[in-house]
Amino acid sequence: MTRTYIKELYVDPAAFSGRQVTVRGWARTVRDGKNVGFIELNDGACQKNCQIVLSRGDVAEYDGIVHCGVGAALTVSGEVVLTPEMRQPFELHAAKVEVDGASLPSYPLQKKRHSPEFLREIAHLRPRTNLFGAVFRIRSQAAFAIHKFFNERGFVYVHTPIITGSDCEGAGAMFRVTTLEPGEKDITKDFFGKRAALTVSGQLDVETFAMAFSNVYTFGPTFRAENSNTARHAAEFWMIEPEMAFCDLSGDMDVAEAMVKSVAEYVHETCAYEVDFLTERVCPELNARFEALKGGEFVRLTYTRAVEILKDAVAAGKKFEYPVEWGCDLQSEHERYLTETVYKKPVFLTDYPKGIKAFYMRLNDDGKTVAAADLLVPGIGELIGGSQREERLDVLEARMAECGLKAEDYGFYTDLRKYGGCVHSGFGLGFERLIMYLTGVANIRDVIPFPRTVGNLEF
Secondary structure (H helix, E strand, C coil): CCCCCHHHHHHCHHHHCCCEEEEEEEEEEEEECCCEEEEEEECCCCCCCEEEEEECCCCCCHHHHHCCCCCCEEEEEEEEEECCCCCCCEEEEEEEEEEEECCCCCCCCCCCCCCHHHHHCCCCCHHHCHHHHHHHHHHHHHHHHHHHHHHHCCCEECCCCCEECCCCCCCCCCCEECCCCCCCCCHHHCCCCCCEEECCCCHHHHHHHHHHHCEEEEEEEEECCCCCCCCCCCCEEEEEEEEEECCCHHHHHHHHHHHHHHHHHHHHHHCHHHHHHHHHHCCCCHHHHHHHHHCCCCEEEEHHHHHHHHHHHHHCCCCCCCCCCCCCCCCHHHHHHHHHHHCCCCEEEEEEEHHHCCCCECECCCCCEEEEEEEEECCCEEEEEEEEECCCHHHHHHHHHHCCCCHHHHHHHHHHHHCCCCCEEEEEEEHHHHHHHHHCCCCHHHCCCCCCECCECCC
């Protein structure tokens, strides 16, 4: 038995007209007209369904099939009949239907719209809905597009450790990894003989490869033990982190901008139906967001100038929940105001105060700011955080001491400055935030297959 995927039928329905094919999938809807039944079948290969028409006189065990239940797994063989006058361009007139797996009446996904909150409670079933089918198909294509972008530019893909002994961010919000029994305190008896944790970033490790291969990237899971219950934060998420030797901050922004545009273009091309569906059901401006990325450069704006713009807005009557002063860490409302109201496009914010940025970012000549660049986008806020890295050993060691980091934990990192160090830059892109941007979905819990958030460790 040769299986035909529903996606193939939609690519060129005329080529299948009158042909006998076999499709396999799950029933989205089942209607019994007593002598003629209708089944909407989806096989996961594309967003669209295939309408199955079955006649009592042509299909054995007709009654059992039309009562197999929504969600049932079916194998259907029959003739493709074109229906240009109908909503769907073709139907499959069944000659044989096999029930591979019936579905109980308690199946929770009936023919109606379910809220994202309800669907999070049944995350193992939500990929079967139109919404999450679209989201996770886009997620898959976006992941491929990222690898494609870097591969075509000669970057080397590096798998960095999941378990680490250092904290890249210097924030201490890490999940501890241990084999010690509760109450055991002798760290020397632990598996590694020292404190270990799940990584918050692969950046420091991938930098070591940049000093050998020039252009590298890592793309993998990262973990933050932050007690932050917002729509933009998760305890487990994926990060794309390129590092480039002999590259300054301007070059870093060039690569980040090109990557976002390239991934968006690929998704728009390969997931056009999904983007249209999400534009209709979730985010009316989504298609326009993709179109806006095709033309024009992203804005490049210093943090200092951004603060001036925000303070001018406050003086003119704009109300923000959080106050704006030089030295503060801008909030999402500030970032979105800049991208959605002032510039109406993505904005690179550069040269942040050193006090709100990580130790490895290159100190600017003013001694107050660092060569950092965050990419802010409409609807999301911060999408990318990057910087030119501090290549001067003495300055790096001073910043580490200032941040209270132990030099012995970062010996490998300082070695890079001792043995052929050079100007280099990189950035980190939170993959889930990119998917939020490309789908219009507002909550990070709805772009991760099984979200890990505060108090949530289901599935």
